[in-house]
Amino acid sequence: MVTTKILKMGWIMELDNPSKGKIIASGIIPFIFLIILVAYIFGPGSDLLNLGVPLPEIIIEKIDFLESEIQVTVRNTGPIPVEVVMADVNDRIQPAAIEPDRFLERYETALVRIPFEWNEAEPYIIGLTVEDGTRFERQVEAAAPALRPNLEFVGLFALIGTYVGIIPVMIGLLWLPFIRKISKQKNHFFFALTVGLLLFLGIDSIEEAFEVVDDHLSGSFNGVLLIATTIVLSFLGLYYASEKLTGKADSLRISKPVAIGLMIAIGIGLHNFGEGLAIGAAVGLGSIAFSTFLIVGFALHNTTEGFAIAAPMSRGKTMIGKLLGLGMIAGTPAIFGAWVGGFAFSPFSSVIFLSIGAGAIFQVIVIVLKWIRDEGDKNLSSASVVSGLAIGMLVMYLTSILV
Amino acid sequence: MVFILFGMFGISVVLVIPTISEAQLEKKTFVTHTGGVISTTGEVIDPLYVASTMEFDPMKFLREFNYGKVSQLSDGSTLREFTIIAEDDKIMEISPGVFYNVWTFNGTVPGPTIRATEGDLVKINFINNGSKEHTMHFHGIHPAEMDGVFESVGSGGGRFTYEFEAGPVGVHPYHCHIMPLEEHIVHGLYGVFIVDPKEKRSPADEMVMVLNGFDTDFDTENNFYAANTIPFYYQHHPIQIQTNQKIRVYVVNMVEFDPINNLHLHGNLYHYYPTGTDTVPSFYTDMVTLSQTERGIMEFEYLYPGKYLFHAHKVEFSEKGWIGIFLVKDGDHQDSQNGVDYGT
Numbered sequence: 001m002v003t004t005k006i007l008k009m010g011w012i013m014e015l016d017n018p019s020k021g022k023i024i025a026s027g028i029i030p031f032i033f034l035i036i037l038v039a040y041i042f043g044p045g046s047d048l049l050n051l052g053v054p055l056p057e058i059i060i061e062k063i064d065f066l067e068s069e070i071q072v073t074v075r076n077t078g079p080i081p082v083e084v085v086m087a088d089v090n091d092r093i094q095p096a097a098i099e100p101d102r103f104l105e106r107y108e109t110a111l112v113r114i115p116f117e118w119n120e121a122e123p124y125i126i127g128l129t130v131e132d133g134t135r136f137e138r139q140v141e142a143a144a145p146a147l148r149p150n151l152e153f154v155g156l157f158a159l160i161g162t163y164v165g166i167i168p169v170m171i172g173l174l175w176l177p178f179i180r181k182i183s184k185q186k187n188h189f190f191f192a193l194t195v196g197l198l199l200f201l202g203i204d205s206i207e208e209a210f211e212v213v214d215d216h217l218s219g220s221f222n223g224v225l226l227i228a229t230t231i232v233l234s235f236l237g238l239y240y241a242s243e244k245l246t247g248k249a250d251s252l253r254i255s256k257p258v259a260i261g262l263m264i265a266i267g268i269g270l271h272n273f274g275e276g277l278a279i280g281a282a283v284g285l286g287s288i289a290f291s292t293f294l295i296v297g298f299a300l301h302n303t304t305e306g307f308a309i310a311a312p313m314s315r316g317k318t319m320i321g322k323l324l325g326l327g328m329i330a331g332t333p334a335i336f337g338a339w340v341g342g343f344a345f346s347p348f349s350s351v352i353f354l355s356i357g358a359g360a361i362f363q364v365i366v367i368v369l370k371w372i373r374d375e376g377d378k379n380l381s382s383a384s385v386v387s388g389l390a391i392g393m394l395v396m397y398l399t400s401i402l403v
Numbered sequence: 404m405v406f407i408l409f410g411m412f413g414i415s416v417v418l419v420i421p422t423i424s425e426a427q428l429e430k431k432t433f434v435t436h437t438g439g440v441i442s443t444t445g446e447v448i449d450p451l452y453v454a455s456t457m458e459f460d461p462m463k464f465l466r467e468f469n470y471g472k473v474s475q476l477s478d479g480s481t482l483r484e485f486t487i488i489a490e491d492d493k494i495m496e497i498s499p500g501v502f503y504n505v506w507t508f509n510g511t512v513p514g515p516t517i518r519a520t521e522g523d524l525v526k527i528n529f530i531n532n533g534s535k536e537h538t539m540h541f542h543g544i545h546p547a548e549m550d551g552v553f554e555s556v557g558s559g560g561g562r563f564t565y566e567f568e569a570g571p572v573g574v575h576p577y578h579c580h581i582m583p584l585e586e587h588i589v590h591g592l593y594g595v596f597i598v599d600p601k602e603k604r605s606p607a608d609e610m611v612m613v614l615n616g617f618d619t620d621f622d623t624e625n626n627f628y629a630a631n632t633i634p635f636y637y638q639h640h641p642i643q644i645q646t647n648q649k650i651r652v653y654v655v656n657m658v659e660f661d662p663i664n665n666l667h668l669h670g671n672l673y674h675y676y677p678t679g680t681d682t683v684p685s686f687y688t689d690m691v692t693l694s695q696t697e698r699g700i701m702e703f704e705y706l707y708p709g710k711y712l713f714h715a716h717k718v719e720f721s722e723k724g725w726i727g728i729f730l731v732k733d734g735d736h737q738d739s740q741n742g743v744d745y746g747t
Binding site: 083098 | 446497498
């Protein structure tokens with residue numbers, strides 16, 4: 001309250017006297033008061049705020065099952081430093097090691113290593129007790145050996161990424177000749193279909209980000225707002241960049257359809273990175289058994305993404321090279337995502353990537369809708385557009401059931 | 404925008420690479436309380452290794468009996484006077500590194516082991532220095548107004564004198580009986596009251612084991628169990644006894660929340676006197692089951708030297724601290740001459 005008042009004063013001063021020094025001063029004065037306020041609260045005024053009892057809080061972010069050992073990554077997510085003093089497996093006290101040490105400052109992480117002969121596919125609850133006797137736990141549904149980034153797994157994840165990312169997108173691109181041969185009216189239907197597909201993907205990304213927040217991220221990160229902020233920033237950044245890109249399309253010697261296709265490919269690429277993360281993390285955390293059925297589901301689902309790129313590209317000259325390039329931009333991130341998710345899963349970066357992907361997709365939606373509107377006599381409510389959008393969503397929903 | 408993609412690839416490489424390269428820091432090796440070996444660059448968290456400032460000494464408590472201030476009354480009977488002070492503001496390290504607000508009689512959990520002979524007049528000057536009301540409720544035979552239930556003793560120095568004739572013979576618990584009762588008990592307001600028979604039990608190496616637990620996160624489930632408060636204590640510090648020496652253990656189960664507790668002895672069986680009220684043992688066994696405040700006396704002798712476990716055969720309890728070791732050494736005496744003479 002005080003600071004807003006001061007801010008207003010500064011503003012009025014600026015209006016009254018526009019000399020440069022005073023303008024600078026009036027801009028700085030609120031900051032000075034803010035600093036005084038903060039200094040007071042941390043210094044002499046700290047007693048005033050000694051209300052309530054700050055409770056320790058730690059979160060077990062990750063549990064890895066190694067040979068004869070369980071490794072637990074723990075983060076202090078509470079308002080005070082804590083001391084991790086005891087570990088247990090299934091509520092039975094176990095001796096353990098903690099690296100680098102048992103004292104955790106706010107947001108600091110440590111690795112707890114519990115020697116334990118665990119059994120594959122059995123559920124385990126890992127508990128950690130802090131110095132005031134409070135116990136925090138996390139459950140693993142089925143213990144599975146942790147993935148180490150050896151060549152075999154790097155190759156396996158690359159293969160999975162190719163199956164769920166690159167191949168389906170490439171197949172989707174094969175619709176290009178078909179889209180090219182149909183009338184403008186029907187063409188709009190397919191553009192709208194693309195929008196429907198993208199809309200679904202965007203919502204899907206957000207949902208996945210929420211899941212990571214719920215399962216792995218501490219409340220102190222404000223997960224939901226982190227997602228919202230990242231989406232908006234990603235959207236704005238890409239929107240600004242794309243306006244520049246499509247505006248300069250001619251000078252960059254690429255056509256507008258290619259520019260839009262590129263944008264869609266990048267948006268989908270970011271989404272596929274998130275999808276790869278989810279797959280890699282799920283395998284790495286042992287929360288799913290990776291089945292052929294799941295891969296088939298993802299593949300069918302992602303074929304629609306290739307179509308989304310093909311639709312705008314159908315308006316320009318067919319350039320096989322560029323088309324393949326866009327397909328790779330959209331597809332290959334799935335491989336990278338699987339690597340990161342499987343070998344170096346971090347809930348925070350996962351949320352960030354998924355949210356950037358969602359923002360990118362919404363940005364693409366706006367671009368495509370704008371394009372349809374410009375071409376279709378300022379009309380977004382034609383039967384072909386509305387039905388295209390609806391069918392796009394439906395197709396995605398139906399193929400998503402397979403996943 | 405292509406930069407974002409490249410950035411993404413860059414980040415993935417940065418994230419993956421460190422997990423491949425193994426950090427080369429100096430490793431230290433520890434043997435843990437389960438016997439397993441840990442090699443680490445960090446520190447060990449084990450009830451054995453975490454630096455401890457423990458002030459309660461279970462080894463001292465084990466064989467410590469409080470006979471009170473003794474005087475003779477005009478009718479020839481013995482008067483035993485005790486002063487018991489209740490407090491409820493103490494933070495104690497109940498397991499290495501774990502701090503808990505204990506409520507205490509005379510500063511410890513359990514409170515002092517009060518001992519008298521059948522027929523003695525027991526007089527307890529009770530002072531409540533806590534911030535809540537407390538009482539002392541003895542299991543045994545006494546007038547209603549000495550029962551420590553309806554005569555709550557006020558906080559901040561309230562006083563009450565409990566007076567009754569010691570009886571019946573046996574081992575009994577005493578505890579605070581203020582509501583909410585469970586809260587007052589689980590915080591530590593309990594102890595043991597032993598009434599010896601007039602004709603004395605045979606000499607023996609005598610000890611007290613209060614089976615207790617602590618619910619440090621207040622979820623009505625115990626996080627720790629122990630014989631005499633400190634988890635795993637007698638495992639790291641075995642109780643030293645001798646072969647062919649009669650051992651007499653006064654066992655009192657004060658565990659709350661869990662309906663039962665039990666005691667299993669390795670490499671031996673014991674004669675069991677439920678509640679200690681009879682001089683003839685009821686069982687010869689290596690396993691008794693105890694409900695809340697259920698108690699008894701166990702007597703046994705070891706023939707062979709070595710290390711013998713004793714623990715709850717409810718294994719959850721033993722894996723949370725209720726486990727110990729008797730270290731039996733060769734006794735050089737003929738019979739039970741080393742028995743602690745009691746009843747002074």
